Amino acid sequence: MNEFSSKIFYWRKAKSTLMTSLSLLSVIVAVVPLFLIFFYTLLQGVSAINIDFFVQMPKPVGETGGGMANALVGTGILLGLGSIIGLPISIMAGIYLAENENAAFAKIVRFLTDVLSGIPSIVVGVVAYMLVVIPMKQFSAIAGGVALGILMIPTATRTTEEMIKLVPNVFREGALALGIPRWKATLRIILPTALKGITTGVLLAIARAAGETAPLIFTALGNRFWSTDIAHPMASLTVFIFDYAKAPFDDWNRQAWGAAFVLIVLIFIVNISFRFITRDRYAGKHN
């Protein structure tokens, strides 16, 4: 190697090392704030959490303490309503997509679910307002449930489809060879086999909906009092965080962190268990 080409070689080497380090640096720069957010929330949240937080009602302005029992129950009811509205559609549509994989209509629907998942949740809130709040002439938990139900559809549909597709084909072939009609094979053999995956996929959709705030602000609105009446405004964890974060009281801000902590823990549990269950599935398929 003459001197000139070895110079170029070292220059190329140096450049490669530089760019590799830049890539590593960007990982550090990018991931650090994400972890800061996560651990800051955990830290702030843990100190705000106690028994009162879960079982007490919000205290009137000026008093410290109290909890968010109504918001916890409210979020539960809203998610229940959303599930009733969104999940049957999603699971059936997911079955259709998995069973008619290459049909033109399936391709269109698959594409639309992807597009639907990108539509801002606030827009879905506006639609729920138009569909429910205006005819009922008042804010209600039902409207919030409709918004959350629509928001669940993309995730729930696509994970249902994926989970059904993961069931090995021999299951279906075996059933059909025994003379069982297709629909029965799907309902009695394929679905039970895929049930674990579908359940966690559905939970993933519900967890995502649990974190939604924007579509609830002007549908379920929020409520400082105990209410389980779905025709009236209802409290929710996320709107609770929004209101309490804006409030000029330290104790309220502290409780907002507590609620954020509860939310994150819920969402992480669901996501991590989804990860483990689907990983088993993938492993099973390759063997």
Place this chain on the structure above:
Amino acid sequence: MKSEKSRRSVVNIGDRIFRSTTWFFAFVVFALVFLMAYEMLKGSQLSIEKFGFKFLTGTTWDPVADNYGALPFIFGTVVSSLLALLLALPLSVGVAIFLAELAPRWIERPMSFMVELLAAIPSIVYGLWGVFVLVPWLRTSVEPKLLAISDTFPLFKGAPYGFGMLAAGIILAIMILPIISSISRDVLSAIPDTQREAALALGATRWEATKIILSDGRSGILGATLLGLGRAVGETMAVTMVIGNRPEISASLLDPGYSMASVIANEFAEATTALYTSSLIEIALILFCVTIVLNAAARLIVWSVTKKFKTA
């Protein structure tokens, strides 16, 4: 596999019912998108008729005089989203390169999962962090310095509020980073190893080989970027909490602004007149159209790219 004809001849009545039932629900999903468009068109009719295209260029937003122009919000959404993209894109590509090309598997797997997990944190939590950590930090540490360095530079002028376009851009950048980097990583991983091996065998350095991979995957990265942009445009809570919520157009990134999603979040429940509500619905309609176009384009690009490499 039975042929189409013989399958049809033995079709079971139960099969037919089951198939049409599932088809019906798939159709519900299909129809939902159009129902949404229809509802918003109907709701915004009043405002469309009254203002026409002037709605997009009008700069006054005056509920008292019942006169509405959406330009300050469009401006705020565009500026905060582009700022977010500017900050997040180089970092995301760096992260994607690291995960797809450089990291050993035992780092790559858990790290990718963590990045995806962070995408699952609700936006209200990012907003909460923005209000109590990011904004005070900007106000006391960053913005005074920016003002001191460049007191004539138009991008950094005014007072260090903390709340403003800069805060919104940063929080959006943090939020879209997981999306752009995880999709870019998928695209880069889909590129066959033969490409890398060929480059390395010809004597290319790591970076030179990576450059080839990047040029193969550039349309996929574009798709990922569009998806991130779509998310930034529609992001509501975190932005609402930090952008300052003032419907003004200012060249300075330190000044408070307003975004399309934020104005809906803040004012929809309190809109008093029919025209007011209708104007807000029109803003939602614009958001809907923009995000549909962005997402459709992005999905098509990402699909075609990963398909190309999978069949290759």
